[in-house]
Amino acid sequence: MDDLRILDAINSPDDLKVLDNEELAILAAEIRQEIVATTAVTGGHVASSLGAVDIIVALESLLDMPRDRVVFDVGHQAYAHKLLTGRREAFRTLRAYGGISGFTKPSESPFDAHPSGHASDSLSVATGLAKARQLKGTNEKVVALIGDASLAGGMAFEALNYMGNEQLPLVVILNDNEMSISRNVGALMKHLGNIRANSHYREAREGLQAAMEQGGPAARGLLGFGKNMKESLKQMVIPHTMIYESLGIVCTAPVDGHNIAELRDILSLVLEMDGPALVHVVTRKGEGYEPARRDPESFHGTGPYDIATGTSLKAPAKHPTYTEVFGQAMVDEAVRDGDVVAITAAMTGGTGLKALAAEFSDRFVDVGIAEEQAVGMASGLAAGGKKPVVALYSTFMQRAVDQLIIDCALPDANVVFALDRAGLVGDDGPTHHGVFDMVYMRMVPNVRMLAPSDEAELVHALHTALALEGPVALRYPRGAAEGAPLPEAPQVLEVGKARTVREGDDVALLAFGRMVGQAREAAELLAAQGIQARVVDMRWVKPLDEEAIAAAAATRLVVTVEEGVVAGGAGEGVLEVLARQGATVPAITLGIPDRFIPQGPVSQLFADLGLDGEGIAKTVRETLA
Known part of the structure; x- marks a missing residue:
């Protein structure tokens, strides 16, 4: 019986509705344990997801999902959302090859409103959903969850201006944790800091609300002041912190982002509004796991780690990255x-x-x-x-x-x-x-x-x-480099000049970036079968080395290899040069096909795409045959 968890009984947000605030808090703790247990094996965005758990639990306990829509900004803080929306069993495959995504993904679940991954776009998407609601005459809720760093992006400001001007029925939850990948900078961050530091506005506003709720002449008098009184209060207490309400968006005072009862109280109120509201929630990155609390930047995105200490389990790299x-x-x-x-x-x-x-x-x-x-x-x-x-x-x-x-x-x-x-x-x-x-x-x-x-x-x-x-x-790519000795003094490379790293007369492999290493491997495999491949490190994507391309045209086959999309890429540039030169040699462009590539180990993805040494060699053999 000790192993029973509330989380094990949650298959959709509807199951949260039977839980009281204390039970939801227990559930939040269980979700944090599951996030840590999983990401210790898979790696992931740990600190941000731990910090957002209470917000997600409180919010989704109040919504009718997936009819009501939640748009996550970036999406790497949505691990709790995945655990609450039918992906508990699949969660152990987080970010793994063939597993579930580390971000929200509509093709993965009807509960995911938006294919997230880049910052500052959630409010624009949410304004579209809210406008669609207006046009349809329906009443579903639309909520956007955005971090303080993402809110500083220009696209977010444009959306704030629009939603305030149009008075769209939309709730924005500002997850204010004072950290992005690097520490936040800029005037907006100072603005949020002022709000966090100033308790007078909150105290005065709560006192005003209490007086109004008590009734009597005082309340009637305050109600008579209406908006003018509220504006006067703002001016008296924090005249420099009302940027959101000046845009026509009702903004709450800071709310404890780790108090589920308080979160549910304020969210229940704003979800019933007909216009835009911003709920300012203050959280701590890494909440519930001390190593992530101490070092949220390292735990923004991490590989596998030891749960007890938070120490990375990644083997030391042989070469610098x-x-x-x-x-x-x-x-x-x-x-x-x-x-x-x-x-x-x-x-x-x-x-x-x-x-x-x-x-x-x-x-x-x-x-x-x-x-x-x-x-x-x-x-x-x-x-x-x-x-x-x-x-x-x-x-x-x-x-x-x-x-x-x-x-x-x-x-x-x-x-x-x-x-x-x-x-x-x-x-x-x-x-x-x-x-x-x-x-x-x-x-x-x-x-x-x-x-x-x-x-x-x-x-x-x-x-x-x-x-x-x-x-x-x-x-240049992510990860460990090739192990080449670093120069004592850097050189200025000749513009548009490639370098040949292996000679061969049967086929020319024109490779870009780290594909040079894969082309070299392919050349070794081909040589074992009597096919001599020239490997050219093209160096320049633009301008291309037309002399090297002309020399490649003297072989039986030209193959370009790039770690980028083929459509409009470097390989097509080589084809253009060959066409201008009047070359008749067969040519093949290898690279990323016209589709989005899923997550997985890069070596596995290269193999799937035929971009590893064996895949390149296979293409050459089949073409020459």
């Missing part, structure tokens, strides 16, 4: 050149910039979750004579393509784009695979792009990008 190599190369470049400035968007540690931020704090900028601001600001820094390096994950650079085109490429600004986690990233799946950057960089005039094949090439690529005029991008 590409991110670590880039971070040290940035410090070295900053030492050499006082004009180098690093910019990131709430991912200081994730892009390897912690050392630079510590040593050159005046030349480091973290704009928060605002990639458009990062790229736009970089163009201004370049115009001011500096050499900005915008370090972002490839998947998040997608958010700033317009600023890339208009603010950087059009004026031919000296901006470097360092795209970490380019290609397949593994467990986080399709929202985080960085497979589109070669396409959108290739399509923009004035932009040049490098795809280093190992850590030494990465050091050279960064140095080259900073030495050139105009916008230059470099892309």
Whole structure:
């Protein structure tokens, strides 16, 4: 009997309705235990999910789901939601190959309203759902759960402005935990800090509410003041903190995000409103698991760990990661050149910039979750004579393509784009695979792009990008590098020049980035069968080395291999060059097909896609046969 849990009896949010507040609190503790037990094996976004458990339990106990809709921002805090919506048994497969996603995913469950993964879009999606409700004349509830860091994104501000202007029936739960991937920055964070620190507004408003509830002349007089009285109260107590209500959105005072009774009380009230409301909930990342409480940044996204200590169980890497190599190369470049400035968007540690931020704090900028601001600001820094390096994950650079085109490429600004986690990233799946950057960089005039094949090439690529005029991008993958010795001094690479790393006359393998390693493996397998493959490290995605391509056309078969989408990618660029040259050699483009790729170990995904050495060799053998 001691092993019985409330959680084991929960198959949908409807089952929460028979539980009282005390039982819901017990359930929340059980959910935290399940999250820790699972992520200790699978890894995952631990701290954020633990912090949001009480909000999700309280909210879903009040809703009629899936008719009522909950839109999660980013979605990596939705583990409790998955456990409450029929995925308890499948939860042990979290982020695993063939298992359930680490984010909300409508194709996985009717309880998931939105395929989340990128920050700041939940409010826009929720406004669409609320507008649809208005147009249909129905009364389902629409709720968006967004973190304080995501709320600083420009898209969230646009949605707030719209929902307030249109008075949409929509509840926004602001999960204020004072942390994003890196510590939050900006005026909005200071604004939220002021609200957290100032108890006078809450006390005064609660006193006003109590007086009104008591009835009598005092209450009638207060009711007569109506909105004017409320506005006066705001002005008297915290005149600088009413940004949301100035947009037409009713905003609650801060609520304890780990008190289920208090959460249910306030949510019950706002869910009955006909207009927009924002519930300000203060939580702690990692709540219920002390190692995550102590170090929420490490537990933002982690691999397997020891439950007792929180220590990572990941085996030490034989080689430094590409991110670590880039971070040290940035410090070295900053030492050499006082004009180098690093910019990131709430991912200081994730892009390897912690050392630079510590040593050159005046030349480091973290704009928060605002990639458009990062790229736009970089163009201004370049115009001011500096050499900005915008370090972002490839998947998040997608958010700033317009600023890339208009603010950087059009004026031919000296901006470097360092795209970490380019290609397949593994467990986080399709929202985080960085497979589109070669396409959108290739399509923009004035932009040049490098795809280093190992850590030494990465050091050279960064140095080259900073030495050139105009916008230059470099892309490199997540994880351990190849083990190439690092150069004592970086070199400026010749623009548009590839390098041949293996000779062969039967087939030419033109590879980009870390696909060079897979092409080398394929060449070894082919050589054992009497097929001699030339392997060319193309180095440059744009401009392409047309001489190397012409030389490849002298073989029996040209195969391009890239870790990006084939449609519009580097391989198609090679085909364009072959067509202009009038080559008649057969050519094949290998890369990411026209579909989204699920989560899973990168090696497994490469095998599935035919992008590992065996897959490339098989394609060559079958084509030549």
